[in-house]
Amino acid sequence: MTIIQLLLLLGIISSLLLYLKFFRSVLKDRLIAFTLFIVAIIAILFPDITTVIANLLGVGRGADLLIYILSTGSVFAFILIGTRLLNIERNITELVRHIAIINAEKFHKAE
Amino acid sequence: MKVDKVWVVIPAFNEGKVLRSVIEPLIKENYHIVIVDDASVDNTYNIARELPVHVCRHTVNLGQGAALQTGIQYALMNGADYIVTYDADGQHIPENIPKLLKPLIDGNCSVALGTRFDGKGQAIGIPRTKLIILKVAAFYSRLVTGLSITDTHNGSRAFTAEAAKKLNITQNRMAHASQLLNQVSEHNMTHIEVPVVIRYTSYSLAKGQKISNLFNILWESFMELLKK
Numbered sequence: 001m002t003i004i005q006l007l008l009l010l011g012i013i014s015s016l017l018l019y020l021k022f023f024r025s026v027l028k029d030r031l032i033a034f035t036l037f038i039v040a041i042i043a044i045l046f047p048d049i050t051t052v053i054a055n056l057l058g059v060g061r062g063a064d065l066l067i068y069i070l071s072t073g074s075v076f077a078f079i080l081i082g083t084r085l086l087n088i089e090r091n092i093t094e095l096v097r098h099i100a101i102i103n104a105e106k107f108h109k110a111e
Numbered sequence: 112m113k114v115d116k117v118w119v120v121i122p123a124f125n126e127g128k129v130l131r132s133v134i135e136p137l138i139k140e141n142y143h144i145v146i147v148d149d150a151s152v153d154n155t156y157n158i159a160r161e162l163p164v165h166v167c168r169h170t171v172n173l174g175q176g177a178a179l180q181t182g183i184q185y186a187l188m189n190g191a192d193y194i195v196t197y198d199a200d201g202q203h204i205p206e207n208i209p210k211l212l213k214p215l216i217d218g219n220c221s222v223a224l225g226t227r228f229d230g231k232g233q234a235i236g237i238p239r240t241k242l243i244i245l246k247v248a249a250f251y252s253r254l255v256t257g258l259s260i261t262d263t264h265n266g267s268r269a270f271t272a273e274a275a276k277k278l279n280i281t282q283n284r285m286a287h288a289s290q291l292l293n294q295v296s297e298h299n300m301t302h303i304e305v306p307v308v309i310r311y312t313s314y315s316l317a318k319g320q321k322i323s324n325l326f327n328i329l330w331e332s333f334m335e336l337l338k339k
Contacts, residue, residue, distance in 0.1 A: 089283065092173075093283055096171055097180065097181045097184065099170055100147070100168055100169050100185075101181065101184065101185050104166065104167045104168075105160055105165065105167075106165055
């Protein structure tokens with residue numbers, strides 16, 4: 001095993017542990033995450049496999065294929081996080097508005 | 112003019128310096144007034160509470176669009192028949208309000224939009240760059256909304272309660288102006304442009320929209336499109 005493989009493995013395993021510790025996700029999400037982690041570990045241990053798959057898809061090198069997947073993946077993640085933030089913002093807005101209205105300082109006009 | 116069911120909605124963020132002088136002339140006119148303090152960090156809230164007005168306070172800063180929506184909802188809950196939006200920074204003048212209300216009270220339409228760029232409308236002391244940007248924004252909004260109006264980013268507006276109930280401003284920050292017009296257009300609200308006078312002061316210019324914010328507005332609109 002080369003040094004880089006060792007470092008990458010350490011990185012991926014610590015991310016897996018962090019994920020398990022901090023993300024209380026549903027089973028479906030956990031399965032997807034686990035699959036991704038396993039794929040990552042395989043790709044680290046047997047880098048030649050990525051090249052085989054890359055060739056099948058018409059890409060020269062495995063590393064290039066990974067870059068393509070990574071870049072489209074990050075765009076996807078970015079949009080997902082963006083819409084989530086927007087939803088959170090809307091919920092906060094509703095909450096803050098509700099508090100503002102029920103705690104309003106009413107002024108009663110003398111008729 | 113009967114003003115007992117007129118509510119003036121005033122979003123305020125860090126306007127402690129000028130708030131009292133902006134609100135006092137409106138109190139004399141006997142309007143119902145609701146100030147929405149958008150989590151100011153100065154004394155805006157305390158000053159607002161000393162005045163004979165209603166005060167709503169956002170516990171975290173959300174932006175002008177959100178403050179408008181809060182104020183409009185509050186006014187509707189308290190039986191408003193007509194709702195006028197008004198800036199807290201002193202750009203608007205009280206004389207605009209009866210002009211905006213007249214077409215609504217006469218029953219000619221349900222929304223009155225202030226314009227600086229038509230008829231007797233004026234933008235006193237407006238810097239040239241701001242003028243150009245506003246004209247471009249108006250042109251763009253005309254294309255997008257299909258409304259034939261001359262001034263799209265003017266905070267001087269009036270609504271009947273019926274029209275105001277249909278509004279749902281979700282653009283918390285500055286893209287709310289175009290969103291509001293979209294909703295006027297989508298709900299086929301009858302509207303009219305009313306010439307108003309907007310007065311730029313060094314105070315309001317320092318506080319107001321920076322040109323650099325244009326990018327943010329476009330970004331917010333873009334994210335809104337994604338949501339659809």
